[in-house]
Every structure is written in C-alpha cells, then in structure tokens.
Amino acid sequence: MSCESRAIDQLRESGVRLTPQRAMVLEAIYHNDGHLSVDEVHERVQQQSPYVDLSTIYRTVMFLKQQGVIGELRLDGQPVRYEAVRYGKEHHHAVCSTCGAMIEIDSVDMQELSDILTQKYGFAVNLIHLTLTGQCAACQAISP
Amino acid sequence: MSCESRAIDQLRESGVRLTPQRAMVLEAIYHNDGHLSVDEVHERVQQQSPYVDLSTIYRTVMFLKQQGVIGELRLDGQPVRYEAVRYGKEHHHAVCSTCGAMIEIDSVDMQELSDILTQKYGFAVNLIHLTLTGQCAACQAISP
DNA sequence: TTGGCAGTTGCGAACTTTTGCAACTGCGGT
DNA sequence: ACCGCAGTTGCAAAAGTTCGCAACTGCCAA
Numbered sequence: 001m002s003c004e005s006r007a008i009d010q011l012r013e014s015g016v017r018l019t020p021q022r023a024m025v026l027e028a029i030y031h032n033d034g035h036l037s038v039d040e041v042h043e044r045v046q047q048q049s050p051y052v053d054l055s056t057i058y059r060t061v062m063f064l065k066q067q068g069v070i071g072e073l074r075l076d077g078q079p080v081r082y083e084a085v086r087y088g089k090e091h092h093h094a095v096c097s098t099c100g101a102m103i104e105i106d107s108v109d110m111q112e113l114s115d116i117l118t119q120k121y122g123f124a125v126n127l128i129h130l131t132l133t134g135q136c137a138a139c140q141a142i143s144p
Numbered sequence: 145m146s147c148e149s150r151a152i153d154q155l156r157e158s159g160v161r162l163t164p165q166r167a168m169v170l171e172a173i174y175h176n177d178g179h180l181s182v183d184e185v186h187e188r189v190q191q192q193s194p195y196v197d198l199s200t201i202y203r204t205v206m207f208l209k210q211q212g213v214i215g216e217l218r219l220d221g222q223p224v225r226y227e228a229v230r231y232g233k234e235h236h237h238a239v240c241s242t243c244g245a246m247i248e249i250d251s252v253d254m255q256e257l258s259d260i261l262t263q264k265y266g267f268a269v270n271l272i273h274l275t276l277t278g279q280c281a282a283c284q285a286i287s288p
Numbered sequence: 289t290t291g292g293c294a295g296t297t298g299c300g301a302a303c304t305t306t307t308g309c310a311a312c313t314g315c316g317g318t
Numbered sequence: 319a320c321c322g323c324a325g326t327t328g329c330a331a332a333a334g335t336t337c338g339c340a341a342c343t344g345c346c347a348a
Contacts, residue, residue: 017314017325038305053328058305060326062220066241074218076210079304094267097210103265113257121247122281123238130276137266161295161344182334197298202335204296223334 004030006087007069014067024048025060026069035073035081071129085128092129096136103136148174150231151213158211168192169204170213179217179225215273229272236273240280247280 004026011018028044029036036044042057061082064070073081075095090107110127117123148170155162172188173180180188186201205226208214217225219239234251254271261267 019314019326021327051328054304055306055329056327066220076206094261094265094269096267097270103267105261105265109260109264110257112260113254116253116256117238117249117276117278120253121238121249122284123240123247123278124284125238125276125278126241127276127278130274132261132269132271132274134261134267134269134271140266140268159345163296163344165297195298198334199299199336200297 002027002030003086004084007084010069011067016063016067020049021045021052021056022060022064024052025057026064029064029070029082030084030086032084035083037079037081039079041082068126068128073129073131075131090128092127092132094132094134094136096139097133098135098139098142101136101138105132146171146174147230148228151228154213155211160207160211164193165189165196165200166204166208168196169201170208173208173214173226174228174230176228179227181223181225183223185226212270212272217273217275219275234272236271236276238276238278238280240283241277242279242283242286245280245282249276 007026007030008018008023011022024045025041028041032044038054038057038061041061042052042054045052045057061070061072065072065082069085070082071085073083073093075081092105092107092110094103094105095101096103107127110130114125114127117125151170151174152162152167155166168189169185172185176188182198182201182205185205186196186198189196189201205214205216209216209226213229214226215229217227217237219225236249236251236254238247238249239245240247251271254274258269258271261269
C-alpha cells in the first residue's frame with residue numbers, strides 16, 4: 001500500500017471523482033518529504049503522463065486543498081508550495097520573517113484556539129493547515 | 145487629522161520612505177470600511193494621481209502588509225483584498241466555507257495561541273492578520 | 289539649505305494563474 | 319456489462335502578478 005492510500009480513501013468516501021490526474025498529483029505530493037511548487041508537481045506528473053496540462057495541476061491542487069488532503073504554503077517572495085497532510089502528523093507552519101527558518105507546529109497546539117472560537121463565536125474552524133509568521137528564538141536573541 | 149495618521153507615524157518611526165504613492169494607497173485603504181482589491185485601490189489612487197502604475201500598487205500593498213499597517217484577505221475564488229489594521233481594532237477573519245459569511249475574530253482570542261508558541265517553541269508570532277476557514281453556527285445547524 | 293545616494297517609481301515585457309469551451313470519462317443506476 | 323450525464327480535462331486565450339531597468343526622489347548629513 002502506498003502512503004497516499006488513506007487520502008485516496010478519504011476522497012472516495014467524500015463521493016468525489018477520482019481521476020488518474022488527481023491520483024498522480026496526490027502521489028507526487030505524498031511521495032515527497034518537502035514542499036512542491038505547482039511547476040514541480042507538473043514536472044513529476046508529466047514524467048508519468050506527458051499530456052497533463054498545467055491548468056489541470058492548478059485546478060487539482062486547489063481541489064485537493066479544499067478536500068483537506070494537501071496543505072498550502074504561501075511565503076512572501078516564494079512560489080506557493082503544497083505538501084501532504086498525513087494522518088497523525090498534521091501540523092502547521094511558523095516561518096521566521098528574519099532568517100526564513102521554518103518550524104512545524106503540532107496540530108494539538110491549535111486546539112485551544114479552536115475551542116475558543118467554538119465557545120465564543122460558534123464557529124467550527126477547519127484547521128487543516130495554517131502558516132504563521134514571526135521571529136524564531138535565535139533571531140529574537142540577535143535583534144529583539 | 146486623518147484616520148491613517150497613526151499608520152503614517154508608524155512608518156516614519158520605522159525609518160522607511162514615505163512616498164506620495166504610499167500615502168495615497170494607505171489613504172484609499174483606510175478611508176474605506178470594507179476590503180479593497182488591488183484594482184479597486186488602483187482606481188481610487190488614479191483619481192488623485194492618474195499616472196500611478198498598477199505595479200506600484202502591487203509593490204506598495206506588499207510593502208504595507210509587511211510593515212503591518214494593512215492586512216491581506218485571501219479567499220478561494222475571490223481576488224485578494226486588503227484592509228486597514230486600525231489601532232485598538234485589530235482583528236482576524238473566519239470565513240464560512242459553506243455560505244461565505246465572514247466573522248471578525250478579536251485579536252485577544254489569539255493571545256492564548258501566541259503564549260503557547262512562545263513557551264513551547266520560543267517563537268514570537270506576528271499576529272497582524274490571519275484568515276481562518278470553517279463553518280459558521282448557522283451552516284453547522286443545517287448540515288453538520 | 290543643499291547634495292548625494294539608497295530606495296522607489298513608471299514602463300514594458302515576461303511570467304504565472306485563471307477561465308471558457310468542446311470533448312471526454314468516472315461512476316452510479318439499470 | 320452497459321448507459322447517461324455531471325463533473326473533469328486539454329487547449330488556447332485572457333487576466334492577474336512580478337520583474338528589470340533607467341529615471342527620479344525622500345531623507346539624512348553636512
């Protein structure tokens with residue numbers, strides 16, 4: 001079984017269509033530890049199937065993001081990147097605006113926030129993936 | 145005194161250059177209660193000064209966002225919008241993915257999250273503006 | 289008050305992302 | 319196993335965003 005099979009099951013259960021293009025995009029992102037840009041996903045998919053169009057990749061990553069099986073990373077001055085949302089390893093990102101370091105924030109640390117929003121606003125937040133900016137410990141020490 | 149004067153003071157204190165273009169973009173966004181797209185900002189600025197280029201608007205909103213005096217709203221299927229970050233009225237947004245309703249979340253509700261990140265990761269989050277998605281109370285009642 | 293220059297601007301061109309549309313296809317119902 | 323069609327795809331063209339560069343200008347220092 002491949003590492004994206006849980007995501008595929010999740011899509012099937014949602015009753016959405018599972019096309020080869022979607023499976024290939026999912027595979028490209030899940031079989032990669034880092035974060036892939038749209039172009040990089042396109043390259044990888046084309047190695048398997050050369051006629052998949054870039055616009056399909058755009059539509060597909062948007063779709064997979066909305067389905068909650070991939071997360072989007074949007075950092076100033078960098079192309080948008082996508083990464084797998086792996087069951088049991090859900091996390092968010094904190095990026096240092098000084099040195100660019102990226103810290104992974106465990107999902108459980110967001111639980112408090114989620115509770116507050118439910119209690120105070122009745123809002124059920126969808127905390128699939130979030131990117132925060134700020135300053136890491138090292139950079140605070142240098143220039144507080 | 146105009147309502148963006150505090151933001152202007154903040155920029156001056158940061159030691160960045162305060163050009164007429166920047167002042168006009170700031171004015172357009174601060175003299176508006178809603179959220180303006182880049183094009184709308186451009187239109188308003190051009191009414192004052194017709195030769196300001198769209199690319200300048202793009203560069204300026206990015207700059208003002210990084211300075212923390214305006215916030216960015218990025219909703220799927222809509223153009224990116226910008227709004228004033230008013231002193232004492234800082235807030236974040238929660239958007240319902242079902243009905244599109246937008247709730248303003250008070251900044252103090254994020255304090256807990258900020259504390260956790262500082263304690264656990266030593267990371268000083270910059271909570272200028274955040275957009276969360278999820279489901280509002282009404283839509284949860286209809287389709288839980 | 290003025291001079292110098294690092295940072296900003298307008299313009300054009302490149303690049304990225306979205307969209308309209310006709311052809312195609314996954315998948316539920318028969 | 320096959321059918322029908324809502325949803326998806328590839329393509330091409332449009333729209334949105336960024337970039338390179340020469341000219342310009344806030345703002346600091348003298």
